[in-house]
Amino acid sequence: MRMRHILIGLLAMASCAWATTLEQLSMADMIQKSTAIVRAKVTGSHAETRNGTIYTFYRLQVLENLKASTSSSVDVAVPGGVMGRVAQTAPGAPELRPGTEYVLFLWTSRSGLTQIIGLSQGAFNARTLIDGRTVLSRSATAERMLDSNGREVTDSGLSLDLSDLRQRVRKGGSR
């Protein structure tokens, strides 16, 4: 049993706490660690600097609060953008497109800066299918995705139903 604990600790250390730029987050992690989860549309953006980093602030029109309640609009900061004569690149940061509907896992820092957790990990496109279901898929990635069984996801992103997410949020992240 002790071996098992050591093993889990080691792998957690390897893949999370000390990983690289990104810390691996499961869906349960994202639900737990987010301060708000919203379904929203981008209505505009502007750039500002904060603590020396250029952020692109996306103004979101909130369509649904899945976790916590926010006002009808919220500004979400994404690192990187253009400010004056300087453009700052933030690898892995999602680009949100005006008019597009998203489900975003948000985190607000103590200083009040609201960001998407795990950069692109917490940003999902929301699409309503012909059968009325709303399907969420991870956006702003050029990478191929697989489901948990190793099968390729045709949407080229992580997919789940919005209704499934609602249920999981209600259960605090568990399936």
Add this chain to the structure above:
Amino acid sequence: MQGFRRLAVLAATLAALSNIAFGYYHWTFFLQRTGPFNPVRLKFDLNALPGGVVPFFIAKQGPSKMVDGDNFNALVSQIRRAGQAWNVAGPAIKTQFAGLTTTAFIDAVYDQATPAIDVVFDDELPPGVLAQTLPATYTDISYLGAANGPTFAPIVRSRVQLASDLTARNQASYADAFFTTIVHEFGHALGLQHSLTGGAMSTSVIRSTTKAQPITADDIAGLALLYPTTDFQAQTGTIAGHVTVAGQNGNLVSVVALRSDGLTVGSMTQPDGNYRIDGLPPGDYIVYAHPIPPVQTDGVDSAAIVAPMDLERNFFAPSAGFHTRFAKDAAGTTNWQEATHFAVQAGKETPSRADFALQPMTSAPLYNMRMFTYFGANRDIPVLDPSLPPDFRYWLIFQGPGVFAAPLTLTPGLQLSAIGNAPIALEQLQSWPDHDGYGLILGTSKPVDRPTPVAMSAVVGDALYVSPRAFTVVPSQYPKITSVTPGADGAGHPVALIAGENLDGTRVLFDGSEALRVIKKEDGTLEALPPPAASEYAAVVQLLGSNGQTSWQVQYQQAPLHYTYPAAGPSGYTLSDGGITAGTDQMVEIRGAGTNFVSGRTAVGFGSSDIAVRQMWVMGPELIWANVSVNPKAKLGNAPITISTGLQVVTEGIALQVRARANNQVSLMAPIVNAATGLEGVPAGGTIAMRGVGLPVINGGVIARIGGLLRDVTRGEDGVLRASVPLDVAPGPVSVEMFLPSGEVSPRVLFQVDAPAPVLQSVVKVVAPESPVVYVLDRLSLKVTGLGSGEGIDPASVEVRVAGVLQKVETIRWDTDAEAYIVEFTLSETVAAGDALPVTLRTGTRLTSALPLNVGAVRPIGQ
């Protein structure tokens, strides 16, 4: 976002200008979707960096919280070491710690003209982000379109952002993983993306570097291709090829060359399917192509590589849906034993190409497999990417998507094997009882004489995964520390006495700063002279093994052992002259009090990338002389000074005052070089070459005062001023200042006076020394006088060139009869035949005159 688009549009004009080799893991823009695919990359402009050195700063306010027992000076030390891990032979760029700064990143971008890297601590990092590096470039880069202009997008400044609360994820600065993460982030700051070979730039899933061996050949190749040198290009070779996936050109397919001894270097295909793996050390390679790992549901297991973009900032999506293959004919193979071998020679591309015609996958893929094992008497210390000592026999544990078909059931048909002539015997592949998701294979290591990374092949039917550096077989056990006690050496200096296991050849770190001296005593303990630190400072002591292992890897579960420094007085410093003029180079004298300056270990910085220490001489524990260069655009006013030696960081004291430049300002530019060699050292009686600003354009009337003696200055047709060095000056730094007929005087700068240069007495073949002609691969012997003193001259400190081509010095020995050193090397294959080719030898800045060598074209039969 607009900036990226503008960047791409403007960069479109560069398509015809780009001359960089293609296909690597850098930030890349392609200018059109249909080709030709000439990349525009993001990187530092070496011409904007004095001496090709990019300074890095650390935010003075530090983290808001640190792990118990950790402290800011330790953090600075670890970050210094991590940044300097990239200072290796090959790339033209170097990094240098330039002090603490209080300037906000964005202000530095606007206020400082010289590019730099800033390490900051920021509580705004959201969950899921441990650290991030953000390179900044210009929004408007229209000047790039100019004829003969740069063919890259310049990094104005890179920001390495770490969490401010380091307790949140238990990030102790002394932990190995913190160090390797910082090394990784510095790689990003320099312009590298992720690679897939297990090196420093790999994501943590397959990264297998350590604090003792922080970067690999793949990392060096990546940086050297971004910042090339002729030496690196001459010493390494290339494998090139083309990849199709289901008949279409394969984009962003990772192609990896794997040498027979486990060395790996990778590259990526362009949208047209072409790739080149440059920077390959010579040897026998096999090659495999694989998709970049996918993002997996409920996790981020991807390689996190930002794909190239076009003019509209649309990605060139990576090709997917195919299985990994070793190169063999076009279709490839899953069996490494059938793979085609490629003999890479220095300076050449292999005549045969490694082309792949990959087919769509027909089964679930394998990827991101990782191995670990247990060490310790009770086998209770798990170590990832382990280093297996001789005769190690235990289970190697693996995990990864695709290896299990059901809980506790390995995928039927799974085969694991060590690739090539790996020093390991494997047997008994099975699942791990009661440990779902983990498999076991019993490994028995074989003796090796040097660390040998082992790549593992995993095959299930049509699916193949290659783990490039799954583990390493090494000649020795992990070093361990059992105790650290304060003591004194024979001269009464405080030392750390370290007891432990497997201490041969280990280096000792005190909070990341290396011991100034380590002696192994007769009782087997180590006596380590610690680097300078403040009074009663407690430093975590760790060992770096000679084979890449660290004590931390097997002792991370224990509380770290500390060495506590003796009580000492406070330290501070004063400046000889508190002011320096913008746009000039000037000698600055720093007098310390209670300091312990050490040559090669002390760094001086001024909190601004526009004020650079170009050269520095530690004249004693409390005296530094330095040539300081101030950019003409430097911000005027006080520049705070940081002096860092080991763990001693002195920041409080007199600031350097940057003054406005006068219209008739005259200045010499450091470094002043030897007119005969171009190197930064000149013997007494030699001639110095000086460049500067505001210097006369006509000959005559200019006087230089060199070491207190006046010398006439002449101006050559090249515009360079020259003056002779007095014969009676002693080796060491000597000042020079220029007096113009108009009355202006340049600020003093220093140059290095060397001992006389060594002399090449002869160059002959070791076998048949009478032969007038030699051939490539002949072993040659140089007889050299004046090279140095004593028996032990490190071959790495001596550089031999034949016709300009760098040779690898193998041995240096003293010949008592000849009263000379004998330097031996094997003539490189890249030396072209010719008569009277010049042979030179250099140590430091001392260069011999050339001796002629006749190199034949074709070796006669029988020789």
